[in-house]
Amino acid sequence: xxxxxxxxxxxxxxxxxxxxxxxxxxxxxxxxxxxxxxxxxxxxxxxxxxxxxxxxxxxxxxxxxxxxxxxxxxxxxxxxxxxxxxxxxxxxx
Amino acid sequence: xxxxxxxxxxxxxxxxxxxxxxxxxxxxxxxxxxxxxxxxxxxxxxxxxxxxxxxxxxxxxxxxxxxxxxxxxxxxxxxxxxxxxxxxxxxxxxxxxxxxxxxxxxxxxxxxxxxxxxxxxxxxxxxxxxxxxxxxxxxxxxxxxxxxxxxxxxxxxxxxx
Amino acid sequence: xxxxxxxxxxxxxxxxxxxxxxxxxxxxxxxxxxxxxxxxxxxxxxxxxxxxxxxxxxxxxxxxxxxxxxxxxxxxxxxxxxxxxxxxxxxxxxxxxxxxxxxxxxxxxxxxxxxxxxx
Numbered sequence: 001x002x003x004x005x006x007x008x009x010x011x012x013x014x015x016x017x018x019x020x021x022x023x024x025x026x027x028x029x030x031x032x033x034x035x036x037x038x039x040x041x042x043x044x045x046x047x048x049x050x051x052x053x054x055x056x057x058x059x060x061x062x063x064x065x066x067x068x069x070x071x072x073x074x075x076x077x078x079x080x081x082x083x084x085x086x087x088x089x090x091x092x093x
Numbered sequence: 094x095x096x097x098x099x100x101x102x103x104x105x106x107x108x109x110x111x112x113x114x115x116x117x118x119x120x121x122x123x124x125x126x127x128x129x130x131x132x133x134x135x136x137x138x139x140x141x142x143x144x145x146x147x148x149x150x151x152x153x154x155x156x157x158x159x160x161x162x163x164x165x166x167x168x169x170x171x172x173x174x175x176x177x178x179x180x181x182x183x184x185x186x187x188x189x190x191x192x193x194x195x196x197x198x199x200x201x202x203x204x205x206x207x208x209x210x211x212x213x214x215x216x217x218x219x220x221x222x223x224x225x226x227x228x229x230x231x232x233x234x235x236x237x238x239x240x241x242x243x244x245x246x247x248x249x250x251x252x253x254x
Numbered sequence: 255x256x257x258x259x260x261x262x263x264x265x266x267x268x269x270x271x272x273x274x275x276x277x278x279x280x281x282x283x284x285x286x287x288x289x290x291x292x293x294x295x296x297x298x299x300x301x302x303x304x305x306x307x308x309x310x311x312x313x314x315x316x317x318x319x320x321x322x323x324x325x326x327x328x329x330x331x332x333x334x335x336x337x338x339x340x341x342x343x344x345x346x347x348x349x350x351x352x353x354x355x356x357x358x359x360x361x362x363x364x365x366x367x368x369x370x371x372x373x
Binding site (some may be wrong): 001002003005006007008009010012013014016017019020021023024026027033034035036038039040042043044046047049050053054056057058059060062065066068069072073076079080083084086087 | 258259260263266267270271274277278281283284285287288293296300304307308315318319322329332333336337343344351352355
């Protein structure tokens with residue numbers, strides 16, 4: 001019974017996270033400014049990282065945790081680079 | 094001691110990260126992690142960071158608990174703002190005069206303000222000593238100035254200045 | 255589904271609740287990206303996912319993997335550490351970039367914006 005609950009909770013959590021990713025994606029497409037898109041990209045990868053953790057829980061593999069860690073670090077570096085680029089004020093939209 | 098271990102806190106943190114990542118306490122991990130931590134702490138010293146003077150470090154604990162409590166509370170508040178069908182609150186910038194000048198104290202304050210949903214650090218003017226933050230649910234500027242100064246700046250002043 | 259079946263019933267319920275809470279906060283945060291009206295308001299939303307959203311999910315992973323493997327699985331904690339260290343930096347830099355771009359475009363001086371509403 002409680003295991004069925006956990007299985008259902010994991011699926012529901014994955015749906016919620018995919019919904020979150022969809023929201024971020026929509027904001028990324030809509031803009032309107034470049035900073036909105038970068039912010040949405042940041043939220044997108046955080047959601048993707050959490051989704052990887054739920055996949056790891058479902059498939060009993062710590063490997064996904066390591067992948068999530070790499071996403072967390074690379075996503076940070078990527079967003080930082082974008083923000084720095086915007087700070088130069090030389091992006092033509 | 095200072096010569097061989099110039100940044101003990103940094104080296105300790107790096108060693109901890111290494112051991113957590115490896116998930117084991119085998120002698121080889123201590124050795125490799127220790128070597129990496131020493132090397133990286135030495136490289137960190139080459140960046141010539143300003144010296145931190147932290148008085149009464151145990152005071153960090155009540156501050157951390159307070160920040161965790163505030164993060165939970167403002168998480169719920171921001172979730173409420175997002176989920177309410179028609180939210181018509183004000184939001185805007187608030188200017189806060191600061192007494193804190195230590196770079197590490199300011200960095201910690203920046204992390205606290207930004208990590209708490211609903212408030213974000215925008216700009217700090219070191220000459221006029223004014224901090225500018227943006228607040229999502231801004232009812233009254235005076236309350237926010239008072240909150241930041243009393244809840245966070247006071248303990249940071251006591252520790253860093 | 256071996257990990258799920260290896261958990262004792264109380265832990266299965268606990269992990270399920272934690273996972274739902276974490277995903278819920280992350281989802282509400284991303285929803286805020288769509289629903290809030292201007293950039294400075296939207297900046298506040300994703301913090302939900304990177305604070306409580308990540309906290310609950312990391313807690314669920316620590317409980318589940320520790321019980322399933324029979325020894326503490328603490329490397330998941332590093333994700334929380336990294337995110338709490340990095341999120342403030344990205345957000346602050348993004349806000350500053352937005353401020354800079356707005357000022358350059360409006361042809362205003364590079365003075366600080368006036369306190370008050372952001373409309």
